[in-house]
Amino acid sequence: MPAETARPGTALPEPLRARPVPRPGRWISGAVVLVLAAMVVNALVTNPNFRWDTVWLYLRDVNVVRGVGWTLVLTFGSMAIAVVLAVLLAVMRRSDNPVMRWVSWVYIWFFRGTPIYTQLVFWGLISVLYPRLSLGVPFGPELLVVDTRTVITAFWAALIGLALNEAAYLAEIVRAGLGSVDAGQAEAARALGMKEGKILRRIVLPQAMRVIVPPTGNETISMLKTTSLVVAVPFTLEITYATSAIGSRTFQPIPLLIVAALWYLLITSVLMVGQHHLERHYGRGVAGGSGGGRRRRARPSGTGGPGGGRLGRQAAIQRAGTTREDPFVEVTP
């Protein structure tokens, strides 16, 4: 019996030492790729047309840094609004009420089905379409009237445009997440006397987050770059417009494109780290997940019933370094 053999000796056995299989192909392909990479780097560094000195100069330009700030505000602002809307839309899609399901379906159909650029132009023109916004009884008296241009400025038009579009995509992600949670979870909560709203908030959503977070991280990174389209509104303070304006003023478009690209890369890298930590947090309580984030892990002591050591085993496998654990791996449903 194989299980018995491990028992008598307490010390771990000496691992087998053997010559690896010769793999000349690996060395050759590696060398080829390295040479190609060196050629690319050489082409980037030695070409004077890139004007790396100008890139370095404008990387820290006050208008550029301010542009980065506006890009971040647009990205996180629109994502925050979109997440709230998306949860609402996803819950409406699952509602017993056919009106709710239908409204949610039409919303997603429309905002996913028309280009974001068109939507942004539309929001920019909202004050032409509706010069005055009024709150009142339909076809009856108006209670509150405001000038559209004073309320929906270019910034708000850009923010709303991005958020409403993104909500449609996120709603589908949230819906997939809610659907991924075993129906038994809600049933058990119901049997305990919990009400539907609380079941969603306390039981289903937290477990759906494991499925929702990775694609939402993806969407956030995508949104970072979509913000460059708000020139359609037109909103002209974010990084792409700010750098291209400097580029055309100084007749050096290429270095300033690189400036923008470097900033996008930097922000994306920071976002990826944040996503990794979020995934760890919501992966707790999942076998094989890198659970535990905020919480303590299973105590190593204890008798360890069958399955009790499962997480420890998984951790040991990962520590051995024979499997790949890529924090930047992106998962889409």
Added chain:
Amino acid sequence: MSATTVPPSDGMPDGLPDAPMVEARGLHKVFGHGADALHVLRGVDLEVPRGAVCVVLGPSGSGKSTLLRCFNELEEITAGSVHVDGERLGYREDAKGVLHRLHPTRIAAQRSRIGMVFQRFHLFGHQTALENVMEAPVQVRGLSRRAARERALELLDRVGLADRVDHYPVQLSGGQQQRVAIARALAMDPDLMLFDEPTSALDPELVGEVLAVMKDLAASGMTMVVVTHEIGFAREVADHVVFMDDGAIVEQGPPAQVLDSPSEPRLQEFLAHVL
């Protein structure tokens, strides 16, 4: 242990002291409509007295799980009535005899007094054992976290899991998960406990630990309805054994009578297969 672990339900209209804890009358359940309709329960009458343990046996597809799920309204009944502790589940009859569906809040309140243990445990995966047991007392009863925690630790100790309180469900064996699930149900101080094949999803060597907890619970005076295939448990613990087939109760009575001298041929055949 005496019945002290089952405090009287407060604020609820208690039935007569001698009224049964569960009373099903003419219970029908039909799934689907028209040609696809599936008549799963065909007029079930059942009484479970206070403090009794009722074991429901039957081949798969006989409707025993559905019957159990009707006892805490996880299934909406098609016809008939279910009373638990003298209160009709899900409906209210007004003075003129008109039936009203109860508000979901009221139904949730009724469910909160009935504990349920599932075949597949259904522990909340994102919460530790302790958090699982604390969840309903805090969220439904509005108990303080401190009080809920104290009670949860007590219950986990009672089911023999004092050293596993901080483990997530995936870190527990099936038997341990099911014991946490029992503690979770007990945390609501239920008047009635329902068990839906609690040991069917367990490895054979883990069945005993769950049955032991259930025996202890029965001895403490808890009213229990148990759907199971564990004939030994039925013989040892049950006050009343019910055999169901094809959506109806075919035979019922004390375990000795039903299990040892069955009169129904279908029950004889079933026991021959199970034993």
